[in-house]
Amino acid sequence: MKLKGYVLLLLLLVFSCAIGDDNQVTLSTSSPNGDIKVKLQLNTEGAPFYTVTFKNTTIVDTSFLGFEFLKAPELKSGLKHIQSEVSSFNETWEMPWGEQRLVENNYKYIKATFEEIQSPNRQVIIEFRVYNDGIGFRYEFPEQKGWTEALIKEEHTEFNLTENYKTFWIPGDWDIYEHLYSTTKLSEIDAQSYIPKTNLAQSYIPENAANTPVTMVGENGLHLSFHEAALIDYSGMTLKVDTANLTLKSSLVGSENTAYKVKRTLPFHTPWRTIQITDNAPGLIASNLVVNLNEPNKLGDVSWFTPMKYTGVWWEMHLGKSTWDYGMELVDGKWTDTGKAHGKHGATTENVKRFIDFSAKNNIKGVLVEGWNTGWERWIGFEDREGVFDFVTPYPDYDIDEVTRYAKEKGVQIIMHHETSAATQTYEKQQDTAYALMKKYGMHAVKSGYVGKILPKGEYHHGQYMVNHYNNAAIKAAKYQVAVNAHEPIKATGLRRTYPNIISREGLRGQEFNAWAGDGGNPPEHLPIVAFTRMLAGPIDFTPGIFNIKFDDYRKDNQVNTTLAQQLALYVVIYSPVQMAADLVEHYEANPEALQFIRDVGVDWEKSVVLHGKVGDYVTIARQERDTGNWFVGGITDENSVSLEVDFGFLDEDAVYEAIIYKDGSLAHWNDNPLDLQIEKQTITKASKLTIKLAEGGGFAISLKKKLN
Ligand code: NOJ
Ligand code: CA
Secondary structure (H helix, E strand, C coil), X not given: CCCEEECCCCCCCCCCCEECCCCCEXXXXXXXXXXXXXXXXXXXXXXXXXXXXXXXXXEEEEEEEEEEECCCCCECCCEEEEEEEEEEEEEEEECCCCCCCEEEEEEEEEEEEEEECCCXXXXXXXEEEEECCEEEEEEEECCECCECEEEEEEEEEEEEECCCCEEEEEECCCCCCCCCCEEEEHHHCCHHHHCCCCCCCCCCCCCCEEEEEEEEECCCCCEEEEEEECCCCCCCEEEEEECCCCEEEEEECCCCCCCCCEEEECCEECCEEEEEEECCHHHHHHCCHHHHCCCCCCCCCCCCCCCEEEEEECHHHHHCCCECCCCCEEECCEEECCCCCCCCECCCHHHHHHHHHHHHHCCCCEEEECCCECCHHHCCCCCCCCCCCCCCCECXXXXXXXXXXXXXXXXXXXXXXXECCCEHHHHHHHHHHHHHHHHHHCCCEEEEECCCCCECCCCCCXXXXXXXXXXXXXXXXXXXXXXXXXCCCCCCCCCCCCCCCEEEECCCCCCHHHHHCCCCCCCCCHHHHHXXXXXXXXXXXXXXXXXXXXXXXXXXXXXXXXCHHHHHHHHHHCCCCEEECCCCHHHHHCCHHHHHHHHHXXXXXXXXXXXXXXXXXXXXXXXXXXXXXXXXXXEEXXXXXXXXEEEHHHCCCCCCEEEEEEEECCCCECCCECCCEEEEEEEECCCCEEEEEECCCCEEEEEEEECCC
């Protein structure tokens, strides 16, 4: 990888802080463009606090920082300033795959060491990094005498906000992010209104908190999104909402098994607490704050993983056409074919070959096979799930040797599936064997799953135990050249920069809810919110591309709540280096004209440009494919129709492009007429502008191939 970087060490302001009579101290810095200013201070009690302004308006007012420990006094006041460094950093790094190839990482920082004036004289370093698109800050506990282990009961990081923002939020569930978003005033957030939950395998919402990213829009167009970066060996942070004081407070995910929430040996630092700050919605999506705050690539060359579109034995199970399980029985602890096979098993050699043939014909490089291994008869609703799944034993009707041989012959890769059923110890014990099996077959990507209550009992999906489980699984997988796409995961925090085999994840209400949710599925506003919330965290395995929108042959009471044109647009709007063409082969074959877009669309990008955006309403993104230089544009809207002017000024100078435009027909509507799709061909240049009408719940997709002169 070519890394072009330089460090600007301007140790300008070391000790330039004003140390007042009462041990007060003020350290300040700004973003490189000067719009964002941060001050880190100690008050008269020696309590650290910070403030943030954007274009001279205070957006985070006096907000205190501190910790509560088990078996040690709290650390939130009585500090003195020891030393600090105020400087800047600038580099450009390259994404091995991503929304763009080159990323600028340019910030100014304050790194300040504080020490308790009185015994036990503990030290903490607080670091702020200020970018043009937001801020990140974290705590570091350096090696020090007499303090070797920290048992953190709670982190007390505050975000004292200055406006009652319009807020797009999901509850601070300790187990799952698969909730619909609410749009309310900050003062009206009520996470517990989500109890009782529906359709969820597991959910725990202990207090009025939100999961991040949580995004806010102000009266004057200020856009903020709160999240975290580099979540390693720590528990996930939810944001507790003090609705009366418009203040968010960190509230870490805990465990029933310990009186603390995080256990660490010193030295260590916390994840970064991040605020993306822009004055327009597209700027949130364009922001690289979260990845930039992560460490550089530790894996080196990961070219064994190639971004790809994929199909698979998946949607058919969610529709009820076939099943994951085969119909085996546990006899003396062994899965046995006792002649009770029900004949609806989906992952058969023959069925997978259909997907391989279809993919090979349609420029799709991967096929996911779910339900290939024994154990599915007991995967959900059982208390005792340890030891039920293994990740090496195929069902009798799945010939893994033959399938992988055939796939190779056709130039397609099989994507492995490991549903752990949240039985983490079974999975940890088997990971080496499971990844080695993949290596043997030349499989380089696995989709993993964590449906259900975590085993060991008392742990939560987003606590420190699981953060370590997810991260360790990815690190181990890398040793076998395996890339990971986890479902029911911990949230993305930009770790893909450090471990670029962490390719994608779920971590939201995905397409599957449209197949079976009892609440009508994902409403049309879902994805126009997701693009400005969940997607700011990182790649999403949303599994778009459902052509048979109503699927009445399978489930009369469910449907996808978008138009067909929007399903195409999602390949561009929703970013993931693995992008599923999720529908059944027969549904694609019935509509070859629309399928052409899925055949053509890229999946790895040189650059991305966000053309329009309004959080919760609509978004348009243009992306240029790395290898070909072709451009693709996708736009989606919520339940309201909208006309958007696409200005093609992002195209190359002097080039002429052959465009295929897939847009909602004049009668299109997500519910009344979702299949009304109009396809047009047109010549487009950098000077072109097109006004496109998106229907209610609709969208558009455009492919632009350079014409050869
Ligand atoms: C839930 C996942 O979200 C889904 O994609 C998968 O098919 C099932 N678990 C089974 O693993
Ligand atoms: Ca799921």
